Amino acid sequence: MPTYEDTDQNRPSTESHDIGTTLLDILPIPHTTQPGSDPEKHELATTINDEPTLSHALATDDYEDKGLAQQEHDEEVIDLGWNEKKHDIPAPLVGGLGNEDLWLLIRRFNKQIYHVKEVPTAVPGNLDLNIADEEEFSPDKLRANIERFYMTVVIGLLGFVKHVMRLRSWRETRRTAYFCTAYSIAWVADLIIPLIALTLITLLVYPRSREILFPPAPLAMVDSSTGGIQKPKAGVLGSTESATGAPQNFKGEAVEQEASNFVNGFTSIVVTSAAGKHPPPSSAAESGDDNVPDPTEAAMAAAEAKSAAAGGKPGAKHDKTKVPVQTAMWTKMRPIMHGIADVSDTWERFANALSPTSPFPRDLCRVRLAALVIPVLLIPLFVTSYMFMKGVTFGIGFGFFGDPIISRGMGWLNRTFPHWQKLLELRNTVLKGVPTNAQLALTLLRIGEANKAPLPPPPTMSEPPPEKPVDITDAELRATGADTPLNATDEELREAMEHDPRTAHETSGPDIDAAKNPKHGKRGSKLIGFFKGTTKGAVKTAIGTDHARAKAGSRHAKNRLGAVSPAHSEDSRVSGPVDFQGRYEGQKGHVYITTKSTIPAVAFSTDSTIEKIGSAEREDLHPLWTLAIGDIAEIKKVGGYGWKAKIVVGWSLGREVADGLQITDRLGNVLRVTALPMRDELFNRLVAVGGQRWEAW
Known part of the structure; x- marks a missing residue:
């Protein structure tokens, strides 16, 4: 999710609409109980002006801060730069949102959404484009979900870990001292829980406090072990939000490439492990690997060859576990993929609740979340430590031994209120009206369509990004009070940001180098080239015959x-x-x-x-x-x-x-x-x- 300063320019004007202005919208209760009480009720809409969801309503609303896609025009459909280069596309296309952030959302939307079906019933949280419970599985979709998980959850957790290490290291002395003093006083006064709750409330309702308590720093420049400064893994600080600091042509591009290479790297390790690749001997001539192709290019064949070489008898005929194990694994892939998507959805919703993006309301969900934390602030006034521990241990015991009561209660609930679980989901209660990134992108696309100004696609560049440091401002690197950023001098910061071509290739030892860089050798490369040439000829022949088969009526050829x-x-x-x-x-x-x-x-x-x-x-x-x-x-x-x-x-x-x-x-x-x-x-x-x-x- 793109992050930006939470200023008034990101706040949509909602005076012309009653969107998010009632008390019921602030309370963490479902927008409608229809999914649970009347799941068979069908309501179809034909045009965007019917406003069947909050997304449609926001798309047709009127705003004070308008981009070019929200302004009136005389043309039936206006072209805002569909075939133009990056610098020739006018900005901003949507009010309160930079073009780079808009393109980031659309790029990731294109990779995530493959297949949509119309829903005739009410949608949870009053937002459509939720993931279906029985979504289709495909290896390509699994890869897209893992990449999305990396871009959201992994990068977010990495940022959290590095913030914690910065505090623990005492390098930013004043800030850590303030945290330590506040914690010590609360510990002495038995006010740890109120302190944590008050801090959360402050972070929720006053966004500027986040930059004061947790000043920003480029992710790649912070050492996750020491909390100090380090050289980015890419050898240059070309981006501030990526784990490697790699250069990029567009905002978010480096993280997307990291996610793709994360999946590729993991796959390469798994395939290499399946092939049973051993550490190299002391002399390259002893192994003979320079004369044959790398076996990792055919994972299953290599794994079976390894088993045969060890005296085993690979194949389903002798190995009776092969078919059931592979069947079980592929069967479990769909729920695993769905679980990964659910985690990413929830993470994105919380991120969008903390830093809302226009046209969604700025303060509504933050107030709702803060209101939920207030009872935690008051708990120590009425609950003693003894009462708390008694309640926790009772809950553990009841959960372990109370199955007869729990199962009967759940059966009665399912019979009396079918689909009651849908009403209690976070997206329908605490996070209702808060979009995932895909829902946000769809709302922005609908804004363009509602104004007959379709948003242009993200531009592309064929040139590689330059190997030079990105310009750093206070928005990317800052300290609290009199501390210096990361407790580093200007010279150390400059040295860390400058390009060093050797850094990206550094590993922890020669064994990792040998495993990471498989070599085909001259003969292996020639053999692979031969197969590529013969495959190319076969493919060209097949493409040529498609024309004849299409004329003969073959639908697949057409x-x-x-x-x-x-x-x-x-x-x-x-x-x-x-x-x-x-x-x-x-x-x-x-x-x-x-x-x-x-x-x-x-x-x-x-x-x-x-x-x-x-x-x-x-x-x-x-x-x-x-x-x-x-x-x-x-x-x-x-x-x-x-x-x-x-x-x-x-x-x-x-x-x-x-x-x-x-x-x-x-x-x-x-x-x-x-x-x-x-x-x-x-x-x-x-x-x-x-x-x-x-x-x-």
Whole structure:
């Protein structure tokens, strides 16, 4: 989640709407009891102006601080820079939010959301795009969830650990002394719990206190062992919010690359372990590894080869545990993936509650959370230590021995109030109305659609980020009182930030170096190159035969046509926001969204003149099909090739593979559009432009 100064510029104007102004909104009670009391009640919405959720209502609200996407204009659909470079896109697009933060949210939204279905019932917390209980599992989605977990939870916990080490180290002497004095006085007076509760309340209701009590510092510059200054792992301080400090072209890009490499690195270690790779002998000539490919490229084959070399008999015929163990592991992957997503969702909601982003209200949830802490502040006035310990030990005993009473009570509750668990979830009580990052991104996309100004996609840069230190201000590096930041001199800070190409390659020993850097050798590299060349020829042949098979009527061949970009082609991402290049049943054309008519619709036409901006509203296009936006019930991102074939095509040809979309209406009719270079952008427009309440699958 992007963080910024919590100033008045981030506060939306809510005078024109009664959003978040009633006492019931402040209390930690569900917005509606319908999910538990009447789960079968269906209420469908067709347009964003129906305001079926808080997200839709905020998107259509009027604000004092407006960005370019929130201003009135004469055009039916305004292009705010869909095919422009970073510096040519006007700012801010949304009031109270920088373009870099907006692009960060949309980039991560594109990686996280693959498949949405319309929800006809009330949604928890009055916000849609919650994760479905029975969401689909795929290895790619599991990877995306692990990357998201790293970017939210792991980075957040790392920042917490480093703040604790800074306090414990006494390097920032005055600040640690103040904390120590306050704790000592509270300990002597038996006021530890009131002190902690009062500190939490202060941090919640007065955001500036966070910078005073916990002054910021670049994450990569703080040593997690000593709390002092260190050289960033990337060898240069190119970003302030990442664990390595690596340079980046856009805000948040370094953390996203860290997350991807975190998964890659973990996978590499697991695969290497499956292959049974041993430490290298003293002489490279003794191992013979320079003459063969690295076995980690075929994990299962290498693992079975290792077992065979040790005298075992690999395979399901002799190893009766192989099939049941692998089946059990794959079966448990979906609940594990769902659990990771739930943890990340809760973490993001708390982050967005503490530092709300426009257009969500600034103070509402902070007041609610602070109100929940106030009883903790008063507990020591009425509860003694003896009473507290008696209550805790009674609870432990009742939980252990009271199963007959507990099970009967739960059975009665389930019969009397079905789905009562839904009403007690954090997203429906304490954190109601607080979005995850995906829900926040969807609300921002809806703001653009409500004002006929679709938000442009995040720009890209082909140039690598420069190996130079980022400019540091008080917002990134600060101390409390008379202390110096990290108790370091200006020379030490400058030395830590300057680029050193050796740092990124440093490890703790030669054994780690040998395990981290597998070598194929000359013969191994030639062998891999040979396989790549033969695979490339086979792939080209298969692509060529797809045209003949498509003419013969093969649906699968039609879906693959145009998915692989031509060699040495220019960037094909030059469509939008109205029309998007693509194919339907193998035919070249454009998907276009028309909002000028009474009923907004999405259609597909093979007319090449549609490429002119604004021509999608003509009546002479004669589309192959048209679907009203309000009738869409499901949108799913699909691959032009299967995920295995996509990897092979990308590896052998080095080209981009354009994927597609599958759109299902409320009657169950399915439309599949393929070879969409701007698939994510079309997906985002279709998800945001209507009044549907979505659920992520």
